[in-house]
Amino acid sequence: MSSILKGNKINVSVFGQSHSKSIGAVIDGLPAGFEINFDEVSEFMKRRAPGHNSFATPRKESDEVQVLSGLVNSTTCGAPICAKIDNTNTRSQDYDSLKILPRPSHSDYAAYVKYSGHNDIAGGGQFSGRLTAPLCFAGAVCMQMLREEGVEIKAHIYSVKDAYDEPFDACEIQKTELDPFFPVVDSEAEKKMKDIIDHARGKGDSVGGIIECAISGMPAGVGEPMFDGIENIIARNIFAIPAVKGIEFGSGFSGTLKYGSENNDNFTVENGKIVTEKNDHGGILGGITSGMPIVFRVAIKPTPSIALPQESVSLETNKQEKLEIKGRHDPCIVPRAVPAVEAVAAITALDLLL
Amino acid sequence: MSSILKGNKINVSVFGQSHSKSIGAVIDGLPAGFEINFDEVSEFMKRRAPGHNSFATPRKESDEVQVLSGLVNSTTCGAPICAKIDNTNTRSQDYDSLKILPRPSHSDYAAYVKYSGHNDIAGGGQFSGRLTAPLCFAGAVCMQMLREEGVEIKAHIYSVKDAYDEPFDACEIQKTELDPFFPVVDSEAEKKMKDIIDHARGKGDSVGGIIECAISGMPAGVGEPMFDGIENIIARNIFAIPAVKGIEFGSGFSGTLKYGSENNDNFTVENGKIVTEKNDHGGILGGITSGMPIVFRVAIKPTPSIALPQESVSLETNKQEKLEIKGRHDPCIVPRAVPAVEAVAAITALDLLL
Amino acid sequence: MSSILKGNKINVSVFGQSHSKSIGAVIDGLPAGFEINFDEVSEFMKRRAPGHNSFATPRKESDEVQVLSGLVNSTTCGAPICAKIDNTNTRSQDYDSLKILPRPSHSDYAAYVKYSGHNDIAGGGQFSGRLTAPLCFAGAVCMQMLREEGVEIKAHIYSVKDAYDEPFDACEIQKTELDPFFPVVDSEAEKKMKDIIDHARGKGDSVGGIIECAISGMPAGVGEPMFDGIENIIARNIFAIPAVKGIEFGSGFSGTLKYGSENNDNFTVENGKIVTEKNDHGGILGGITSGMPIVFRVAIKPTPSIALPQESVSLETNKQEKLEIKGRHDPCIVPRAVPAVEAVAAITALDLLL
């Protein structure tokens, strides 16, 4: 079932490889009667598309979405929406040698074993970050529907390597204005992050970072205990984004450094509503929403495609060989992963609300 | 579907509340013809049970498992196994006041809203850590089956507050001997951890920590891309354990501090087998096993039940009130959560292998 | 996942074998705050239990249900309900010879192959009709919840062999009074059916029949197109009842004998509400409820356990051998299957409504 984000109501079947004719998604279970604002969808998808800032791969794709089904004019009709994006700018020959010389920390070797060598190696095949484009389409639509329910989703670059942004103040997320292509709260941090990325690019190397995402406006009492808690479901869906290697909610790993008396969130009353004084629980108690913003952070590993020479093993000779990766690669995927994180959060949140 | 760990083949339906007549699980999809070693199961379950070391709650439960179905003598017959553990030592009156005064950072408030006040508050109801006992039973059985396939699962206390154990050396996990009740590699670290817990108990406070788990012996090529990757599924299942607030694979969050050239794992050949020189990828590439040990770490928050006075809000008056929690509580749940993490890892790994 | 009725909200994990210590079910996803009337549950379960009329197996089981979890007093609390029924009157030795001499048209041979001979043969193991007892418990609870939503479920014996009852008049189902143990509308038909069963018993033979079930009060617009239509889901769940070999909705197979102009159901208005003039569509259009009663019929094959000698093949010698089945068996399972059909209909209908 690998390609399907399976919600209670909403299912998103993703298809495509980096260099197949098209990529896309079938989105099933959206409410009927919602008019989609396609300009807004385009704006959102640009944030993920390559070529929109100097920190991204020079591969140019218009990422124009064609909707094949599911709408009457621009309004959902209850039938699944199939959204398709054509791959236009493909250069498969860049990848021919990788078939038998797997790139370190890429899916190449694992996919080779799993598919007995039949995997599509070009551009990483179905493992490519490009597959987040249809997720972003689905997320953009869900975000519009969520807004009508008073739910907002916002993510920022929390860190690039060791340059850290300010954490979201749980109560002020809605007011934070962020640049769509490089969303950082603190402009000092932004400068440091960009320097780090430039430096990595210059060396033929890469860096990773952390994305922090907040879902505000969710009512209390949503989610299920144990295996279908909010954390379980968000985690499952977020790990679909390539290069994600960790997720934490609320105080997360840093909460293990505190005493219970510090990490616990006392309840209080604000404008007649029960809230917590701070939000170390990340808006989730026992797998269920508390009414506070859901806050989570996602670890994105350094892009494994680097220009520096590396060691691999030939799948033909079973001998170690030097590998040099050609082609176009982001020195840091974090900025373009931000909308992907938001998109997955949006699909998940809408499904939980329906 | 909250109470069901849903695998491809194996499903585990957990039932019970902290103070219901019984707790247990129905385990469906195990292979037929396997003779269960019940002594070994008991040994494993003791590691989770209270009363086996001074760091745990003084509540005493024999945690004796009765198998109601699924076996012919001690051998699996293909029918679901129902395993039941009776709750014998319950003191529900301890919890009466909590119904309207939710404990900070507990499930009480979220459950109250979700279930319109009908949730079973005694002992945390279905949100209690006690519900990991049937998971441990299921895990113990799966572990025996995995061993026949050459797969071993081992976890240790990676940290308690700011006292850290040595990380597992990926290649030496099998050889590491660990104490079953307080598994730590470095005895210095162990001493520090125990001091921290004692200190927290003395103050009426609590601490959390990190558990590191390794699954070794999994062949390469297992798992699915995108939404059914190894990371997705392990994460989804691990968050079923109460108090888990984060999970990371391989170098995880600390990998974001490295350059790609440092974090990438070069391939090499060892005894004719393709391996990586180190294991920052945690045995998973593109959601699929690489053949290296799967390594992940789990953040356990400080036990939210503390003796120190806290602030809550009465659900009757909607006014803030002081709360003092009575009853029996672990100052640190980490040691007893170790077998729960191993158990969930075992169920998940066996399901992936079948 | 064999033992789990998987709804959108409600899941029922059935466990047990005919002669295991207990049988039962874990019911997850029921709404919290509903007080169960256990007297009514017992009345319902008696209809399925053996020993309540002369047409059933002489095996006596009290079928007393113990609820192990999921309730606070008698009220659902949101946690899964585990209901357990102990097997008290088991005579496993009756079945020893069957292990290697499979009964014709029983599961024995298929189960032997599937489980490599490790299947529990006693009483049919997990394939026994006895496993419908926990389904009846779950159904009885769901029926009480449905009644609060104005939904009623009623089934009758539509035929035993070639003796046919009157079909339900779609509009008068609610008013029909039926005997709980042998529910037939037409008393002439009832007499014929009982004669047929007596005659079959006398010969050491068995007979089957058809059960007709109606779900009235479902609002229009419930269900999903294609794979999650009402017919799809009811069919999937009903085939879990042993001995079911067919299902049809509305005019079903007999509708294939009509012209479209005869089979089509014209719309009209009744008390301001849109209804159809008759109900050949069985309350379902395009997989979705039309607001008319859902009507379906279920084919129950003649009980495969008969006293007459039959031919089988020894799984040891691979040679044909005569087989004589000992033990206690219903000459006609249809009367006791009626509450099982109602129960599965109730679980399914409640899940669709939630």
Place this chain on the structure above:
Amino acid sequence: MSSILKGNKINVSVFGQSHSKSIGAVIDGLPAGFEINFDEVSEFMKRRAPGHNSFATPRKESDEVQVLSGLVNSTTCGAPICAKIDNTNTRSQDYDSLKILPRPSHSDYAAYVKYSGHNDIAGGGQFSGRLTAPLCFAGAVCMQMLREEGVEIKAHIYSVKDAYDEPFDACEIQKTELDPFFPVVDSEAEKKMKDIIDHARGKGDSVGGIIECAISGMPAGVGEPMFDGIENIIARNIFAIPAVKGIEFGSGFSGTLKYGSENNDNFTVENGKIVTEKNDHGGILGGITSGMPIVFRVAIKPTPSIALPQESVSLETNKQEKLEIKGRHDPCIVPRAVPAVEAVAAITALDLLL
């Protein structure tokens, strides 16, 4: 989840409406490394396509399939296959009046209520029989893969109204030669069926019938007890085909007319293999394959679209009105439904085998 055929391994997400830009399916979970014979796929799809015989709608669609993903050249690579068919010959204006005057025994009214009037009414929208085209593509591919495993699937027109073909002789199915567009064993029956269809067309009326399908070559021991038996899964998937109102396995409903001693299938040995003397059990015992051919019959109701005037109710005025359906319609959908039944059987059988 309505649009997704959910197997254990294989998932098929269908998309499209009768008059949307395209229809299609995403097929996930097929084994990698299989080279698809597209000529054979085309041959198969022609059997479903309109315009290939005089008994079908005059709407002409080339039904040319474009594969957007999932292949390297013509070989599966493990990534989901997206197959797309463009709708070229649409005449939406035919349907404008139906929006408020629902056709009897069509999905119109139920869909109107479910989607609050936002459903796509043109050509029946997502409820159109046209949506079986992508299912046929998926089925054609699965059939090729099944053939390599020795599994063959064959269906014929068992009846049109009261004209009946001979039933499949379970043992001779493989040898039966059938016309691809009007598959009937007995040429006398074929003539009668065609006369009946011609007669119905002449009157502006329609007829239905029964399709019988056999899956031969499945090994014994496949399938799961209770809710995931072969019957449960085939039934669930087959009801996705529009106009299906019933399904029966083996002797099915007619088995209820027999004594157990007649309906039971004695075991015997043939060429060293355990088989049954006849096949009233339809190849399935206890939900699990017996090794005999799986045989089932499907009731297809008379096409609800007829030229004769009918009664409906205006959704605007809530008053009864005469309705005359314009447009192009099959007087009997049964011949074109045969490949759809085979296709669903193929997808289901392959998924069970994997």
